[in-house]
Amino acid sequence: MTSPSDIFLVDTHALVWYLTEDRKLPPQVVRLLQAAERGERDVIVPTIVLAEGMTIEEKGRASLSKGRILDWVLMHRALVVVEFDLPTVLEMNELSAEMELHDRIIAATARLFGAAVLTRDRVIAAVVDTLWDEAVDAPQGEQPS
Secondary structure, eight states: OBOOOSOEEEOHHHHHHHHTTOTTSOHHHHHHHHHHHTTSSOEEEEHHHHHHHHHHHHTTSSSOOTTHHHHHHHHOTTEEEEOOOHHHHHHHTTSOTTSOHHHHHHHHHHHHHTOEEEOOOHHHHTTSOEESOTTOOOOTTOOOO
């Protein structure tokens, strides 16, 4: 599902790929995150994305120094960190229990804010609007490399 939404939320692998300059990231996602860096567009970053990113850094699953994601988020004011809270849990109740927990939290957060998710994950794309290059075909639940 795709949408012309004006509100965007970044998924973990999109954020990791942006910070590692991975070519898997479509140009329109790169431009949107660059606009957020310049303070021209707000982008939502759920705390679960920060937690997943921290785990990726700690386990060396991407070429990121420890603390890189958190430092990047703190440096750019247009990145709006959204906490995992009770309204998110209530919205999760409306989504399939078959979804992986992190994806369910991200999708619920996006639904609460009416945001399109910057992701190529088809599990998330099945339940919320997304922004990604439709020519890219990713396996369900793909994790960052």
